[in-house]
Amino acid sequence: MKSAITHLECAKCAKRHTHEKLQNLCDCGGPLVARYDLRAAARTLTAEALRLRPPTMWRYAEVLPASERVTLGEGMTPLLHTRRLGGRIGLEALYVKDEGLNPTGSFKARGMAAAVSRAKELGAVKLAASTAGNAGGALAAYAAQAGIPCVVVMPADTPEANALECRAFGAEVRKIEGLISDCGRYVSEQKTREGWFEVSTLKEPYRIEGKKTMGYELWEQFGGKLPDAIIYPTGGGVGLIGMVKAFDEMEAMGWIGKARPRMVAVQASGCAPIVKAFADGAASAAFWSDAETIASGLRVPKALGDFLVLAGLRATQGTAAAATDEEMLRAGRELASLEGIFAAPEGAATVVAAAKLAANGWLRPQESVVLFSTGSGYKYHEAWRQALEGQSRSPVAGASAAGLDP
Ligand SMILES: Cc1ncc(COP(=O)(O)O)c(C=O)c1O
Numbered sequence: 054m055k056s057a058i059t060h061l062e063c064a065k066c067a068k069r070h071t072h073e074k075l076q077n078l079c080d081c082g083g084p085l086v087a088r089y090d091l092r093a094a095a096r097t098l099t100a101e102a103l104r105l106r107p108p109t110m111w112r113y114a115e116v117l118p119a120s121e122r123v124t125l126g127e128g129m130t131p132l133l134h135t136r137r138l139g140g141r142i143g144l145e146a147l148y149v150k151d152e153g154l155n156p157t158g159s160f161k162a163r164g165m166a167a168a169v170s171r172a173k174e175l176g177a178v179k180l181a182a183s184t185a186g187n188a189g190g191a192l193a194a195y196a197a198q199a200g201i202p203c204v205v206v207m208p209a210d211t212p213e214a215n216a217l218e219c220r221a222f223g224a225e226v227r228k229i230e231g232l233i234s235d236c237g238r239y240v241s242e243q244k245t246r247e248g249w250f251e252v253s254t255l256k257e258p259y260r261i262e263g264k265k266t267m268g269y270e271l272w273e274q275f276g277g278k279l280p281d282a283i284i285y286p287t288g289g290g291v292g293l294i295g296m297v298k299a300f301d302e303m304e305a306m307g308w309i310g311k312a313r314p315r316m317v318a319v320q321a322s323g324c325a326p327i328v329k330a331f332a333d334g335a336a337s338a339a340f341w342s343d344a345e346t347i348a349s350g351l352r353v354p355k356a357l358g359d360f361l362v363l364a365g366l367r368a369t370q371g372t373a374a375a376a377t378d379e380e381m382l383r384a385g386r387e388l389a390s391l392e393g394i395f396a397a398p399e400g401a402a403t404v405v406a407a408a409k410l411a412a413n414g415w416l417r418p419q420e421s422v423v424l425f426s427t428g429s430g431y432k433y434h435e436a437w438r439q440a441l442e443g444q445s446r447s448p449v450a451g452a453s454a455a456g457l458d459p
Pocket residue numbers: 159185186187188254286287288289290291292293349350351397399400427428429
């Protein structure tokens with residue numbers, strides 16, 4: 054099936070740009086988003102057609118950019134009804150979308166599959182990105198599959214597995230003393246000199262497109278409808294922005310009506326710029342100084358798309374919540390021991406938020422709620438060691454060992 058893409062549009066000033074050449078940001082500094090002829094897309098992208106398509110994110114080809122795919126089989130991850138965990142926190146219809154089962158163990162595979170496919174198609178010769186960790190691993194894998202060299206720039210204290218996987222995939226890894234914001238500055242300074250096409254978060258248009266497929270999959274997995282609420286661990290916010298965009302596209306194609314799942318952004322207490330901005334009623338977030346959390350993917354002190362995340366939360370009557378590292382580690386143990394899901398701390402943060410929002414009545418017991426477990430725990434040895442040491446110091450029998458305090 055052919056992509057129905059027509060052009061790119063600036064998310065800030067609405068200026069139109071062509072999708073037929075490599076693009077980074079708009080002249081105004083705003084991120085670019087892909088637009089499609091959705092009437093044309095809807096003619097072939099139907100529930101009936103989907104039944105016959107392979108279980109990868111490329112089943113939504115009409116609303117994805119590339120015609121030549123660089124793929125490792127990303128997408129269509131399981132949606133698990135987590136009854137025991139739900140019982141613990143008082144939510145009957147609690148689901149976990151296990152994104153840790155994607156290639157390279159995180160949802161970053163979706164975005165990078167789309168971005169690298171399109172970059173290759175448009176002639177990029179060397180790719181680069183700043184990363185909190187998992188996006189680097191995904192970039193390195195898809196660049197390897199594409200046969201394009203790449204440079205990954207990450208904070209020096211990123212989990213070791215992220216640097217190892219990048220090197221295994223043949224990427225050049227540069228470590229920076231600092232945060233992802235410092236890595237971002239480094240890539241901006243170097244890219245022209247070194248001839249890189251930058252694929253850092255929101256610096257090119259197509260990672261949103263790959264990640265929005267999580268929203269399309271939910272519609273299929275819920276049998277042609279959407280859940281009442283979605284809880285998403287938010288760093289740069291690409292998945293949240295992408296799903297909100299997917300729902301708008303689905304409405305335009307006649308798949309759904311006006312109602313939307315309430316979107317919830319979860320951040321780490323040690324780096325919660327979106328949570329603060331949401332509480333303050335602000336349209337964008339301020340830089341968060343001294344960002345610190347074990348959830349490396351949430352250590353994003355300033356997101357380029359913060360205004361889009363905040364708009365998405367407000368447009369859907371959503372909210373924002375924070376989880377401490379301690380809470381994430383305990384919730385991760387609970388998710389693992391009650392449900393058999395070995396999650397990254399970012400995913401565990403969604404369990405903390407669900408417990409808090411169920412306890413204060415924001416989530417009602419019968420509502421369908423989806424938690425995004427965005428990455429596999431297998432890459433987070435450092436965090437898991439800490440989580441399990443904590444457990445052995447205070448052994449408590451049974452399911453309440455992880456004892457979420459809402
Ligand atoms: C496991 C995990 N979860 C969540 C995030 C945050 O993702 P986003 O940038 O889409 O907010 C990251 C980003 O690195 C991640 O690695």
